[in-house]
Amino acid sequence: MKVTRFTNLLMLGLALSFAVAGCKKKPTDLTRLPGARAGHVGDIEPTQPINPDNGLNGMNGVNGNTIPMNDTPGHVGWAENADQFKANTVHFAYDSSVVQTLDKLKVAAVADYLKGNSTAAVKIEGHCDERGTEEYNRSLGERRALAVRETLVALGIDPNRVDTISYGEDRPADPGHDESAWKQNRRGEFILLTPPQ
Amino acid sequence: MKSKAFIIISLLTGSLFRFALPALAQPTEFEINKTITPGNMPPIWVSMSGFTGEAEEVLKFDLYVQGFNFTNSDNAQYLIAGSNNGNLQGRVTDKFNKNALVAKAYSGASLRRQAHAFVDEFVQALGRKGIAQTKIAFKADTGRNSEIFVSDFDGHNAAPVTQDNTIVAAPTWVPGQLAVYYTSYKLGNPNIFYHNLSSGQRQAFSKYSGLNTAAAVSPDGKKVTMILSKSGSPDVYVCDADGGNLKRLTATREDESSPCWSPDGQWICFATKVGERRALCKVSVNGGPAIRIPTSGVLNPTEPEWSPDGKWIAFTAQMGSFEICVVPATGGTVTELVAGEDASWAPNSRTVVFTRRAGGRRVLSLLDVPTKQYKDVSRNSGSNSNNSQPSWAK
Numbered sequence: 001m002k003v004t005r006f007t008n009l010l011m012l013g014l015a016l017s018f019a020v021a022g023c024k025k026k027p028t029d030l031t032r033l034p035g036a037r038a039g040h041v042g043d044i045e046p047t048q049p050i051n052p053d054n055g056l057n058g059m060n061g062v063n064g065n066t067i068p069m070n071d072t073p074g075h076v077g078w079a080e081n082a083d084q085f086k087a088n089t090v091h092f093a094y095d096s097s098v099v100q101t102l103d104k105l106k107v108a109a110v111a112d113y114l115k116g117n118s119t120a121a122v123k124i125e126g127h128c129d130e131r132g133t134e135e136y137n138r139s140l141g142e143r144r145a146l147a148v149r150e151t152l153v154a155l156g157i158d159p160n161r162v163d164t165i166s167y168g169e170d171r172p173a174d175p176g177h178d179e180s181a182w183k184q185n186r187r188g189e190f191i192l193l194t195p196p197q
Numbered sequence: 198m199k200s201k202a203f204i205i206i207s208l209l210t211g212s213l214f215r216f217a218l219p220a221l222a223q224p225t226e227f228e229i230n231k232t233i234t235p236g237n238m239p240p241i242w243v244s245m246s247g248f249t250g251e252a253e254e255v256l257k258f259d260l261y262v263q264g265f266n267f268t269n270s271d272n273a274q275y276l277i278a279g280s281n282n283g284n285l286q287g288r289v290t291d292k293f294n295k296n297a298l299v300a301k302a303y304s305g306a307s308l309r310r311q312a313h314a315f316v317d318e319f320v321q322a323l324g325r326k327g328i329a330q331t332k333i334a335f336k337a338d339t340g341r342n343s344e345i346f347v348s349d350f351d352g353h354n355a356a357p358v359t360q361d362n363t364i365v366a367a368p369t370w371v372p373g374q375l376a377v378y379y380t381s382y383k384l385g386n387p388n389i390f391y392h393n394l395s396s397g398q399r400q401a402f403s404k405y406s407g408l409n410t411a412a413a414v415s416p417d418g419k420k421v422t423m424i425l426s427k428s429g430s431p432d433v434y435v436c437d438a439d440g441g442n443l444k445r446l447t448a449t450r451e452d453e454s455s456p457c458w459s460p461d462g463q464w465i466c467f468a469t470k471v472g473e474r475r476a477l478c479k480v481s482v483n484g485g486p487a488i489r490i491p492t493s494g495v496l497n498p499t500e501p502e503w504s505p506d507g508k509w510i511a512f513t514a515q516m517g518s519f520e521i522c523v524v525p526a527t528g529g530t531v532t533e534l535v536a537g538e539d540a541s542w543a544p545n546s547r548t549v550v551f552t553r554r555a556g557g558r559r560v561l562s563l564l565d566v567p568t569k570q571y572k573d574v575s576r577n578s579g580s581n582s583n584n585s586q587p588s589w590a591k
Contacts, residue, residue: 066429066450069406073386097452133513133538134336134586135367135411136468136499138380138387139424139431139452142408146429164426165386166408170343170364177557 067150067159075121075163078193085110085122085190090148092186095132097143099151099188107148110190111155121193123163124148129182130169141166148188163193235509235523235532238567240266244273248312252281255312258351259329262548262563262572263320277319285311289319298322309353326545332590333541333550333574334358334368334377335561338583345379347394350543350550350589352561352574358392370590371414377588378402378412378421389423402440411455414438415462420482422446422456422465433467435482446480447487455500459526460507466490468499468512477501477512477528491528495520500539505591506546511566513538521551523566534569537562541589550574550587559583 088110090103099107114120126145128137145164153159174181243265248256256277257267270276275298279287286302299318303311310330317327331350336343345368348355359365361383368379375394380387384401389409392399403409407426414421422435428445431452436443447453449469456467459479466479471489475497478487492498495514502511507526514520514531519538524531540549553562553573561584564571576584 068429069427071405071427073404073406076385132515133455133499133519135424135539136452136454138366138408138410139426139454142426142431143452146407146426150429164407166426167364168366170366171341 066146067153069164070160073163074160075123075193077196078121079196080123081192081194082189084192085113088190090188091183092144092188094129094182094186095140097140097147099147104151107151108155111152111157113192114152114157114161119195121161121163122152123165123191123193125171125189125191126164126166127171127173127185127187127189128169129185130172130177131182132169134168134170138166138168141168144186144188235566236534236569237532238264240264240568240570241275242266242268242273243275243277244268244270245277246270247278247280248285248287249281252285252308252312255309255351256316258572259313259316260319261570262565263316263325263328263545264547264565264568264570266568266570275319279315281308281312284308285315287315289322313349320545325547326543328543328545328548331544332370333561334370334379334588334590335584336366336368336586338559345377345392346584347377348574350563350574352576358394367411367586369413369588372416372418372591374418378414380410380412403436413457413465415458415482416460417462420462422458422482424453424456433465433480435465444484446482446484457502459503460505466501466503466510468501475499477510477524489528490524490526492522492524492531493529494531495522495533498522502540502542502549504542504546505544508546509566511540511542511549513540519554521549521564534566535564535571537564539586540564541587542591543589544591550589552585552587559585561585561587 088106090099090106110122114122124145126141128141132140142164145166149162149164152162172185173187174184241264243260245256245267274292276290276292277287284302284304285308288300289298291298299322301315301318303314313329316329321327328350332347333350334345334347337346342363343365344360345358345365346355347358359381361381363382365379365381368377370377377392378389381390384404387408387410388404389402389412390399391402403423405425405427408424408431410424412421412423419438420435421438422433424431425434430450432448433446433453433456434443435446446465451470453467453469456465458465463482464479465482466477469476469478477490477492477498479490480487495516497515498512500513503526509523510526511523514522518536521534521537521540522531537551537553540551542549547566549564549566550561551564552559560573560576562571562573
């Protein structure tokens with residue numbers, strides 16, 4: 001793997017630069033950055049099913065009405081088509097993940113397509129403007145994509161046919177820094193997924 | 198192995214003073230107050246003489262971002278004098294009792310490193326933790342994509358950790374180890390990776406359907422908290438360092454973000470919405486009700502970060518622009534510090550590294566919380582890149 005070799009080299013360089021020790025009388029309070037740790041972290045699989053109601057209460061009693069995903073990501077290796085639903089991109093109000101009334105027609109058109117093409121699936125990309133903090137936006141973008149997914153499900157689409165991905169503020173549609181750019185950037189885009197041939 | 202150099206201390210005149218000194222007595226009228234009050238403390242005045250060029254720059258930067266400021270010897274509390282002809286030697290004298298706090302000469306490594314070591318010894322003589330030889334990790338734009346970099350705390354010696362050619366974000370250190378977690382879209386989905394910087398090896402740590410992001414490692418290194426959306430909404434989870442015992446800690450429809458640990462490892466603080474308003478909350482690592490942390494006086498708090506001494510939570514308020522704020526860890530009156538976002542505490546519980554938007558770009562800056570003094574770090578990772586999401590190694 002090219003990447004691995006590259007990172008190995010980099011890390012060698014890093015490790016060397018870290019190897020430069022401090023003074024002989026070792027300061028006692030310094031942050032130490034020692035070498036490799038013994039253990040390894042494996043890919044995680046849930047050891048037990050997550051039960052959302054297992055004593056895990058939401059704030060102010062707000063619970064659920066969310067639609068869980070498959071534990072394993074679906075549609076790996078499916079072909080992506082970003083053009084099919086270009087005209088169906090939905091937009092959001094500032095700091096909101098509510099699908100607006102007029103935009104529901106666009107979502108309905110996607111639902112109709114999926115109903116007519118039973119092997120197809122869709123991925124919803126959630127995006128934000130730059131006015132939130134970065135990780136907040138990554139969560140908000142996911143919340144937006146999930147809100148669109150919930151709209152599709154309400155229209156009769158199987159949730160397992162709908163993937164979501166959040167790009168937060170990292171992939172603006174308009175790189176500008178004003179309201180007209182931000183308006184374009186608060187959005188949900190549909191990517192058509194078709195099974196591998 | 199030329200870099201395996203050691204700084205040898207030649208105890209010059211310093212030895213005399215060092216051994217003659219009773220336990221670094223401070224004049225009572227200028228006692229160093231270790232209880233910090235955010236935002237309204239005066240700097241500690243020092244004078245500096247004899248240093249030149251890079252050594253002088255390093256010393257000034259290191260001291261400024263730890264709450265010192267510079268004046269003439271008449272008005273200074275501490276007199277710093279020395280030289281850097283090849284190697285650095287320096288002495289700090291307390292002007293009021295004439296005691297030498299530090300008197301050292303250094304050799305080996307780089308002049309930068311010698312200057313950092315000298316500053317560390319000075320602040321340690323004042324009973325504080327030295328931070329001048331610590332590391333930070335951060336996200337750097339490479340155009341449409343971003344990668345993770347690691348550098349010295351002052352931005353020097355930056356080196357890339359990833360080369361994924363996609364979005365890589367949200368780096369966080371494993372306490373006490375040369376290892377980080379971060380979020381990479383490398384596999385087509387935001388997944389969390391564990392990356393050992395010593396061996397260069399990394400592994401996908403969390404790759405559930407939907408969002409996997411914002412990992413934070415517990416102070417004892419045994420648990421990881423993060424945001425997953427596999428339930429159908431972004432929620433706070435915690436699991437063991439090997440990925441086992443995954444437990445969902447929040448079950449709201451809202452978009453939780455940026456979980457962080459209390460230093461005792463008992464609480465996880467995060468950002469969410471309560472009744473349509475953004476708020477900071479904390480939840481026991483064992484589960485249970487989420488408890489609001491009041492942040493009166495500001496709006497839209499996100500990106501909480503608990504200070505290592507447990508006393509404060511730094512966070513970002515958004516009220517048109519971003520403000521770095523601190524609030525007592527139990528909640529209460531907020532102190533607004535400077536414009537910026539995403540603060541990460543240094544091990545000394547007084548300096549933070551944060552992101553500043555300047556001239557249309559994002560730059561990293563170091564802020565001394567008690568004095569509100571801040572200075573941008575050097576930008577070695579590409580002059581046009583945006584740097585953000587800093588994490589200070591602890």
